[in-house]
Amino acid sequence: MGLTYKREEIVRRMPIIESRISRSKNGRYLIHKTILTHIKPMAYYEAIIANSVKVDEEDISEDLRKFLEEEEGEVVA
Numbered sequence: 001m002g003l004t005y006k007r008e009e010i011v012r013r014m015p016i017i018e019s020r021i022s023r024s025k026n027g028r029y030l031i032h033k034t035i036l037t038h039i040k041p042m043a044y045y046e047a048i049i050a051n052s053v054k055v056d057e058e059d060i061s062e063d064l065r066k067f068l069e070e071e072e073g074e075v076v077a
Helices: 005-013 042-050 061-072
Strands: 016-023 029-038
Touching: none
Parallel strands: none
Antiparallel strands: 016 029
């Protein structure tokens, strides 16, 4: 029994999951790698980049220090 068209579309959009198991070079460890592959059209990412909001980075260390002083009643270095 085959998949319905709707189910085929759902499966097509799902990420590809690969699992690889190997030994370390010295043979003492088992290495288990899981690789998730998502395939999206470039138009999707171009739309995200075009609508992105630029955020200016600020040094919040002084604000964080004041907040911690208020919360804990002591200065944290």
